Amino acid sequence: MRSASGAKGQPAPHRGAGTRRMLTWAKEALLPPVAVFILVVGLWEWGTHLFEVPVYVVPPPSRIWESLLFDGTAIFTHAGITFFEAFAGFVIGSALGIILGTAFAYSRFLARGLMPYVIAANTIPVVAIAPIIIIWFGHGIISKIAVTAFLSFFPLALNMMKGLQSYDRTVMDVFHVSAASGWQKFVKMRLPTSLPYVFVGLKLNVTFSVIGAIIAEFVQADRGLGFMIMTAYRTLNMPRLWAAMLVSALIGILFFGIIALIERLAIPWHSSMRSNQKP
Amino acid sequence: MTGSAEAKVRISDVDVIYPGALGASAVHALDGIDLAVRDGEFVSLIGPSGCGKSTLLRVLSDLAKPTEGSVVVAGDDPRRARLKRKVGFVFQDAALLEWRRILTNVALPLEIEGVPRGKRLARAQELIDLVGLSGFERQYPNQLSGGMRQRAAIARAMSTKPEVLLMDEPFGALDQITRDRLNLELLNLTQKNRMTVLFVTHSIREAVLLSDRVVVMTARPGRISEIIEVDLPRPRTLEVRETAAFAALANRGVHLLEMGSKT
Ligand SMILES: Nc1ncnc2c1ncn2[C@@H]1O[C@H](COP(=O)(O)OP(=O)(O)O)[C@@H](O)[C@H]1O
Ligand SMILES: [Mg+2]
Numbered sequence: 129m130r131s132a133s134g135a136k137g138q139p140a141p142h143r144g145a146g147t148r149r150m151l152t153w154a155k156e157a158l159l160p161p162v163a164v165f166i167l168v169v170g171l172w173e174w175g176t177h178l179f180e181v182p183v184y185v186v187p188p189p190s191r192i193w194e195s196l197l198f199d200g201t202a203i204f205t206h207a208g209i210t211f212f213e214a215f216a217g218f219v220i221g222s223a224l225g226i227i228l229g230t231a232f233a234y235s236r237f238l239a240r241g242l243m244p245y246v247i248a249a250n251t252i253p254v255v256a257i258a259p260i261i262i263i264w265f266g267h268g269i270i271s272k273i274a275v276t277a278f279l280s281f282f283p284l285a286l287n288m289m290k291g292l293q294s295y296d297r298t299v300m301d302v303f304h305v306s307a308a309s310g311w312q313k314f315v316k317m318r319l320p321t322s323l324p325y326v327f328v329g330l331k332l333n334v335t336f337s338v339i340g341a342i343i344a345e346f347v348q349a350d351r352g353l354g355f356m357i358m359t360a361y362r363t364l365n366m367p368r369l370w371a372a373m374l375v376s377a378l379i380g381i382l383f384f385g386i387i388a389l390i391e392r393l394a395i396p397w398h399s400s401m402r403s404n405q406k407p
Numbered sequence: 408m409t410g411s412a413e414a415k416v417r418i419s420d421v422d423v424i425y426p427g428a429l430g431a432s433a434v435h436a437l438d439g440i441d442l443a444v445r446d447g448e449f450v451s452l453i454g455p456s457g458c459g460k461s462t463l464l465r466v467l468s469d470l471a472k473p474t475e476g477s478v479v480v481a482g483d484d485p486r487r488a489r490l491k492r493k494v495g496f497v498f499q500d501a502a503l504l505e506w507r508r509i510l511t512n513v514a515l516p517l518e519i520e521g522v523p524r525g526k527r528l529a530r531a532q533e534l535i536d537l538v539g540l541s542g543f544e545r546q547y548p549n550q551l552s553g554g555m556r557q558r559a560a561i562a563r564a565m566s567t568k569p570e571v572l573l574m575d576e577p578f579g580a581l582d583q584i585t586r587d588r589l590n591l592e593l594l595n596l597t598q599k600n601r602m603t604v605l606f607v608t609h610s611i612r613e614a615v616l617l618s619d620r621v622v623v624m625t626a627r628p629g630r631i632s633e634i635i636e637v638d639l640p641r642p643r644t645l646e647v648r649e650t651a652a653f654a655a656l657a658n659r660g661v662h663l664l665e666m667g668s669k670t
Contacts (some may be wrong), residue, residue, distance in 0.1 A: 298502040299502045301496065304469075305470070306492070306515065316515075320504070397549070
């Protein structure tokens, strides 16, 4: 009987259809990157052997993999520390950005008065500010979190302000005619409208915060991926360096995936979330 | 009928002047507007764009302040009337919240008012049935057509049982067939529920069909040039548009609009 409703040409929401959609998705979205991965790794392995590329220039994938297996615990312990620094700084910096962005959206005076300095602060290269922050906050994890928070702050302040200002004028009129309080306008309209912008900022921050944590570790650290990369570089342990680099990319992807998932759950109505556009 | 005490809306000698921004000259949007609208009356405003129709509705709903003159809406000044939720407004754009279902969109003004959830959703459901959206209450706005979105906006504006309903070109963006259908339903709605309505439109035929009076305005500065009494019997249906009396009124409106645009 099930096939009868399917035969009408209606995409019936049956389990069979869902599974089929999963399979098409796997085929269309998953297959190309996996194929490319296999091809690239294969060529890379084959090429390094064929042209006898020195390991310190480009190690073959098998050597990197060995290093990952051999050093696994160490690499993932360091990666865990870096991830924690990046995540904590991300949360603190984003939260501060949200607060200041909200203040900017509601106070012209604050926005006009502070914005030039916030922009100026944002143009400082992180490699220049990191040593200063480390002097202030010490050699431990706190200073790495502070550097990351510093980087995460600006994208959120800016996007939060833009998001809160991007409401529809007519919708605002509807709230006004309905005698809504300022708080009701904020919670029921301006905040939901700002969410897509907030997520743009959060996604930027994912990348920035991993970079920030690693750079801060370059400057001064006795643990973390940045520290590991630096020591591997000094001892010319290139497979280890490459392994650490790949794991740092993995952290970024994982982190980004978490935020993208939260975005999907938080703002399913937003048009960029509707997945019926082909890539 | 002319007793001033029973006027639901009274506009006395109202001027609105928008100060020109940065070098631009000031705009005299409304000049000496006098108008009294009776309780339960349906009044249309028609005129070239820029003659101040929207501005007039915005003054009545406390979205804009008159530069001169006074306004009484349901016995209060516009601000009090708004805070007491005596005014409903339907805009040309439905302006629904995209992240809410139709049911909670319609219930929004009641939610803002603080009406308990069960009660406000029941009322919203009633209104949804009234405007012919039954079955769509669980949908999101982007799943609905323009006409349906506008129905939801009308239901939302009526949710607080306003004494005065303001409608600014509510059907302006709809195709003719949808527009006809919504005209018919608005006729039925206003004939069944006693409501005082001020309705802005660009269509003289729509104005004559729906109204007790049609106010014809001219631009620069915005003034009332003429008021047409529409004495067609009620209840009306769309067929009234085929009568000679309707044609005569519509022609008169067209003529007045043309005269206004020549000066
Ligand atoms: N907020 C505003 N600031 C300055 N000028 C305005 C504003 N709103 C409307 N106007 C001007 O006032 C005049 C009347 O506008 P409006 O009431 O929107 O006319 P209508 O609705 O009849 O087209 C127009 O010339 C318009 O440009
Ligand atoms: Mg207008």
